[in-house]
Amino acid sequence: MENNREYIISAFTENHPGILFRVASVFLRRKINIESFKVSDSPVRGISLFTIVVEIDESMARVLVQQINRIVGVLKSNYYTAEGRLSQEVALFKVRKAILRGDTFEQISRKHPLRLLQMNGGASRTGNNDGYLVLRKSGYKEEIDALRDELKERGLLMELSRSGSIILHRETVEETMDGIL
Amino acid sequence: MGEKKISGAEALLFSLNAEGVDTLFGYPGGTIIPLYDALYVHADKMRHILTRHEQGAIHAAQGFARASGRTGVCIATSGPGATNLLTGIADAMIDSTPVVCITAQVPVNALGTDFFQEADIISMTSPVTKWNYQVTTAAEIAPAIARAFFLAGTGRPGPVVIDVTKNALVEMLDGFEYEKCKELRCYNDHPVVDTDALERAVELLNGAERPLIIFGQGIKLSGAEKQLRELSERGNIPMASTVLGLSAVPSDHPNFVGMVGMHGNVAPNRMTQQADVILAVGMRFSDRVTGKIGEYARQARLIHVDIDASELGRIITPEIAILGDAAEALAAMKRTIEARDRAAWFATAAEQHAIEYREVISKDLKPTKERVTMGEVIDGVARATGGDAIVVTDVGQHQMEAARYSRFARTRSLITSGGLGTMGYGLPAAIGAKIALPNRQVVLFCGDGGLQMTIQELGTILEWKVGVKIVLLNNSFLGMVRQWQQLFFERRYSSTPMTNPDFQKIADAYEMPHRRVERREDLAPAIEEMLSTPGAYFLEVKVDEEDCVFPMIPGGAALNDIMFNESL
Known part of the structure; x- marks a missing residue:
């Protein structure tokens, strides 16, 4: 432990x-809690990346x-530590519009490079009348955590949705699965 | 096959035929009626053995597979039929037994509606199958069956479930084509053995003063019996077996030093602790083999050969891990193995065996007390059959005694539930073994507890005239649990005494010749009568209620801590 x-x-x-x-059963069987779990397409058609x-x-x-690796249907599994990997997350933050003044927004966005997502089919920041804005931040897990904490502290955070770690492998899929595909 | 239209159910039967299957074990029900209808029409192509419970069907399929090496097949209806297979599926998974289970499922458009007799068998069986797949169209049936047999029987064998929705069974197909599955990109059935690792392994063995080969069921699954024997003989290396490995080498082979583990022989357990090099082949370092893992084989440099990569380093990290087929690996090692004089090392085995004989075996086989011991019965059968019988066991004390005192002349002659320890396994597994190999003598040893878990399969014996010899070792107790209560729970026999029926009357009701033995002098004639009577036979022997299986290494203790009797 x-x-x-x-x-x-x-x-x-x-x-x-x-x-x-x-x-998922491999983890459940040993009562291992999963921090994040993501499945998506790989560059190769018909092959998923967990x-x-x-x-x-x-x-x-x-x-x-x-x-x-023992599961029939798994082509190749590996493990890594987070260090030295290009492991990133994407997060969407729903932020209270009413109390977000322009200078505050400038401060936050200078400290945590982020992107303001345009809402309502291209409406501008001020044109959004739902009472919130959506910010998008990508970066290391710690960077997402830092923005979350900052927004929370300032009483701005309404909701947060994050992708979990996504990784760009050093090797190509073809290299990883040499001799398999 | 031409243009004639066939149903999905017929395609399923023809697919099984294409895999060489001529016998199914199963039980009908509402959802699977279309398949049973096809069985009725094509009775010339497939024999269906109706068991008395689905658990009986899968254990029979397991016994069939373990005896013959062929993949066993069982079929069950949706819902309770399918869930009744679960115990056997889990048993086959942990004991690497090739079985294909075909379960019917509710129609595809009813999936997920809590339809009558719907159970999500794919989810339920996922953790205990090597592979499973739900077929929802008739066209998928043949390719799914092809994959099922490929996966069940190759690599490290295991159970596969094919769940077929009812609409797929009744849909019509234009003709039938079957192509065997020979490879899948997401599955390696035959890893290439690393020759460098093999060379290093042989070097280690050649330099060893006290080497020991510990083999498991992988030898039988790989068909590596000859290669194992040759490596041991040429290198002059003692061999020890796990429970499931027993019979892969003849019991009287001079290099065979016995069974390892909790109730194993003293010599191989002690030798494990003294060995400087251990070659472990086709075994998985079960806790029942290793005892306390931190104290296991501390002096040994370890070589582990297994075809399942997930076993290498799972429990113990070997110095040399060899991924691959046991027969190939052992054959390659044989070429450069060197014989060394290991007289002192073999003498250790003899010395330890003498201790075991004095402390345990003599008391089991030549007891001075009145009651017959389990050991006497098993030894009596072994003598009378000359070690030529297939021994099937249930689970518990009699199982360990059967492993200890049976003698084996031929491989695949011990069929027992090892990893899961499934009570109720024995009777149906013996039926499956006898049906697979009708010319072999099949002797089942069981206890009064386990027998009653699947006793309804006596009906299967009656209907199909299966010539299984049933030896009931009746101590009116759940003996192994009682032994633990005696040794570790101060004789608090909580729910282990059994009030039993008159088993003789039960045997009589099933029209089976039977006999009860209570006195030692009646034992040998009864065994003789059992073996010479054609067909099935039911021999009940009353044994002492409080006998224990020794030697014993208590759960969690190191291999050095062998108990020879209650007091130690």
């Missing part, structure tokens, strides 16, 4: 029904990856 740290587990799989269930973040130690990461 004391050697627990954040590990990113990736898996390239066939895009078939049931594989998500089996991958990106799962868990707090575990390395021996557990190894066992989990072995068990995931």
Whole structure:
């Protein structure tokens, strides 16, 4: 337990029904709580990429990856530590418009490079009359956390939705799955 | 096959035929009627053994597979039919048994509506199957069956569930074509053995003073019996077996030193602790084998051969991990293995065996007390059959005694629920084994507890005249649990005494020749009568209520901590 740290587990799989269930079961069986779990297309048609973040130690990461690799339908699973990986998140922040003055917004956006999403089919910031704005921030998990904390502190945060870690692998899919595809 | 229209159910039967299947174990129900209708029409193509419960069907399929090496097949209807298979599926998963289970499912447009007899069997079986798949159109049936057999039988074998919605069974197809599945990009059935690792492994063995081979069921699954024997003989290396590995090597082979584990032989357990190099093949370091893991084989440099990559380093990290087929790996190692004089090492085995004989075996096989022991019965059967029978067991004390005192001349001759420890496994598994290999003598050892979990399968024996010899070792207790209560819970026999029926009357009701033995002098003649009587036979032996299985390494203890009797 004391050697627990954040590990990113990736898996390239066939895009078939049931594989998500089996991958998730590997964690459930050992009562490992999942911090984030993302499945999406890979660059190769018909192959999905799982990106799962868990707090575990390395021996557990190894066992989990072995068990995931054992699933029929999984082409290749690996584990990484977050360091030295291009691991990013995307988050959408719903922010109270009423109390967000222009200078405050400038301050925040200088400190946390972000993007203001245009709402209502291209309406401007001031043209949004729903009482909120939507900000988009991408970056490391810690950067998202920092913006969240800042907005919360200032009483601006209404809602937050984040993608979980998305990773750009150093190797190409083809390299990762050399001899498999 | 031509242009004639066939139903999905017929396509399913023809697909099974194409995989060489001629026997199914199963139980009908509402949803699966179309398949049973096809079985009726095509009775010449497929034999269906009606068991008395779906659990009986899957255990029979497991016994069939374990005895013959062929994939066993069972079928069940949707809902309760399918859920009744679960225990057997989990058993087959943990014991690497190739079975294909076909379950019917409600029509595709009714999925998820809590339709009558709907159960989400894909979700339920996912953690305990090697693969599962729901077929919702007739056209998918043949390719799904092809994949099922490929996956169940190759690599590390295991159970596969194919769930077929009712509409797929009744839909009509234009003709039938079948193509066997030979590979899948998302599954490696035959990893290439790393030759460098093999060389390093042989080097380690050649330099070893006290090497030990510990083999598991992987030897049988791979068909590596000959390669194992040759490596051991050429290298002059002692061999020990796990429970599931037993019979892969003849019990009387001079290099065979016995069974490892909780109730294993003293010699191989002690030798595990003394060995300087251990070659573990086709075994998975079960807790029942290792005892306390931190104290296990501390002096040994470890080589682990397994075809399942997830087993390498799962429990113990080996110095040399060899991913691949046991037969290939052992055959390659044999080429460069060198014989060394290991007289002192083999003498250790003999010394330890002498201790076990004095402390345990002599008391089990030549008891001075009045009651017959389980060991005497098993030894008696082993002598009378010359070790040629297929021994099937249920789970508990009799199972461990059967593993300890049976003798095996041929491979695949012990069929027992190892990993899951499934009570009720024995009787249906014995039926499956006898149906697979009708010319072999099949002897089931079971207890009074386990027998009653699937006792209804006596009806299957009656209907199909299955010539299984049933040996009931009756102590009127759930004996193994009682043993733990005796040893570790100060004899508080909570819910372990059994009030039993008159088993002789039950055997009689099923028209089975039967006999009860209570006195030692009646045992040998009864065994003789059982074996010489054609067909099934029911032999009940009353054994002591409070006998224990020794030696024993208590759960969680190190292999060194062997108990020889109650007091130690």
